[in-house]
Amino acid sequence: MTLLHWAVLSPFIAAILIPFLYKYLKRIHTGWFVFILPLVLFIYFLSFIPRTSSGEAILNNLDWVPSLGINFNVYVDGLSLLFALLITGIGALVVLYSIYYLSKRKEKLNNFYVYLLMFMGAMLGVVLSDNLIVIYVFWEVTSIASSLLISYWYTREKSIYGAQKSMYITVFGGLSMLAGFSLLYIIAGTFSIRELVANADIIMASSLFIPAMILVLLGAFTKSAQFPFHIWLPDAMEAPTPVSAYLHSATMVKAGIYLVARLTGVFGGAPEWFWIITAAGLITLIWGSISAVRQKDLKGILAYSTVSQLGLIMSLLGAGSAAFYFQDGDSALYMTAILAAVFHLINHATFKGSLFMAVGIVDHETGTRDIRKLGGLMTIMPVTATISLIGLASMAGLPPFNGFLSKELFLTGMLNVTEYGIFNLEAFGFIIPIIAFIASVFTFLYCILMFSKTFMGKFDISKLKVKHVHEAPAGMLISPVILAVLVIVFGLFPNLLAYSIIEPAMAAIAPGILSPGEFFDVHITHWHGFSAELFMTIGIIVLGVLLFMTFKKWENTAFYRGEKDLFNAAYDYGYDGLIKGSQGLTRIQMTGRLRDYFIYMCTFIILIMGYTMYRYNLPLIQNLDLSPIPIYTWLVISVFVGSILTIPFLNNRIAIIITTGVSGFLVALLFVLFRAPDLALTQLLIETVSVVLFMLVFYHLPKLKKVKTPPRMKTIKLVISIGFGLMITLGSLSAFSMGQEANYESISEYYTENSKEKAGGYNIVNVILVDFRGLDTMLEVLVVSLAVLTVVSLIRLRFKGGEDV
């Protein structure tokens, strides 16, 4: 455990403390305690910049399950540091903002901050670990935390809907990703990303390359809301606005981008990788920007705009992956795309974060986010309006803001693609800049629409639910103002970031392209002559303004009046089908009768054991070297068998209970005969306790009914019972005989020899339970507790009829 490991785990530890702080220090807003952590972490991660910018990477190993190649190895290079800074930096600002956004009296702050910290830790885990399985685990925790935060106001139906939707889609992707990781392990024999990158040529040559790639991409695309999986993101806007700003625009949805960037070194250079990512990114970009124009809810606009911007970054990463095809050559040609991706990632976090917070303020003060009701807020909320103006201008790609710079770089990257001359680009390549251009026009359009509808026009209080509208309190404005200032600073002085953050991240995305000691050329300026990009930007602005001027003409078209995404219907239909299908399946097999379940179980065990025996030429019963069975053991066993055989013929419940008890005590006696005092004691106690239980439930049991079973059914049951007994007997005899033949040394030898020496106990049974197999015991105890909770809830929370489940 190094400091870095603790940094990743610290949010989880803090999450444990939050409920107590919330409970016992009610006077102080819990957010203040939470705020310290991301701030400290942010400063801590800043201290890594000198090392990563000189091309160094820090790797700290911690074994977790070394036998399976699963280790919690923390790896810090330019890319992970960039993400860690985003997570902690934006995290600190969001927590600060949430202190003013969420009232300490009305809201369940403990839930909110526990989920938020859980998310923060998981997200740090995703970006800082080198092991795919560890990434997967943290990845799923982010999905869970995200769902919990979406359903934070869990009494609202829409919140639940959004939470479920995001959960289904992202967990589906996560599981696919796990399958993809497993395939990578099969190919290369390692879960470590650095080793995978080193073995990229082996992976590329494997026949499993395409399946592994598609499965991993499913994970990345669902998380980063790429078309057609983007539909969960707009519904995720039901979460409180700080959450939307943090998870659903700045960090979590970028996890997919992180994964794609991180694995570019493994998959990059393949035409499939290039095409799938570039195409998915571009479709998402244009679909998102067109859909955003149709939205009437401010957060809806921002959600689709996030979708579209994520598509933009994704397409850039796709375009940049061609670097691995060339290996050397003109690196500026394709590295511009990666530069644009990294730069835009930072810019998007700043301007989208400030926009979300501004929208949150509007929502908080006016009680609505509907642009049809809002208007004229510029004079009432001047600071918020300024923040929005800066954010929107940056998003639209206007100088001198940072969005302009990355937009120009994006256009350069897309134009460069047409010059690659590989992957059939000479035939279809020209489409790419065209899509980029059209999408940018729509981006520009929704930016103007959003500003004009909210802050310009006429202010009409009668449309609002509140009586009085005023500017937000200063505390709420701090975070968006900081972000807006960053938008300007990064716009005016992009070279602040160039070699400290952007270049190391580029080097991490494209490992092995540069020889050691070399650096990528990062040159970002506002003015680079009368280039194609500049004319495209002018075209975007002109077309966007034209469309805005003619807004009245297309305001009433079906395009603008509807706002539903076509793909929602597909999700809803699939969801209903899934529920109905599983209900049907359950209804077939769940009869509610124990005997039926026993038939299922026994039949299945017979089938699976029978198949195994057939497959491996068993049963093998020869040379059984058995010890002689003394007469008294025969006697006990015959009484035991006899008592069991009588049970089916008894009609009296008390008699059945007693006979079952007899067989139980006889088993205990057998344990004694085989000198197993612990087992005997346990068995005796369990028998005693079950007698008490039986006495308790005795009153409630219905009278034993003579059920008329058809003779055929009786025969089937008899066959199953005999078959089951036979299988167990054959199985244990074969196991014994095989063990003797192969001369296996029994594990009990090991325990006998080591129990005193290694665990300091003579009672082997106990030593195995608490020491050698401690984890098993711990989980068994957990199972017992869960069973208790089930019993309690089944009995105490019984349905009274009429409940809706």
Add this chain to the structure above:
Amino acid sequence: MMKKPNNMMLQTLARLIILVVLSFSIYLMLAGHNSPGGGFIGGLMTASAILILYLSFGLNPIKKVIRFDFIKIIGIGLLLPGVTGLVSIFLGDSYLKQYFDYFQIPLIGEVELTTALPFDLGVYFVVLASALTIILTIAEDDK
């Protein structure tokens, strides 16, 4: 059955039996590492001792005497093994590694102390509380 029992024989005997059973169960729990016993068996035996009380004196009188929330005890019991397991991580070993050593304690003599004991104590609590919770829940159920 457990509501209002009035069996003098049982009540008189229970007072005696309970003493033996309870102390034996604690002995079983503590001795588990070297002789038959352990958390599971000890827990079950303590549970049956308390059950005898419930059976002979009825639910409500005993509830006034034993005022534990058994579900909370399950929680404590679950935490104990998990937390003792963490100790070894801080010492640089793998999770759940157990330690033991021998100590000279005045009057008692040489005693073996193990980290397996708190672990087993957790098991003891969970088993004890689980058995009692299940039985009490069913017993209290009037419907």
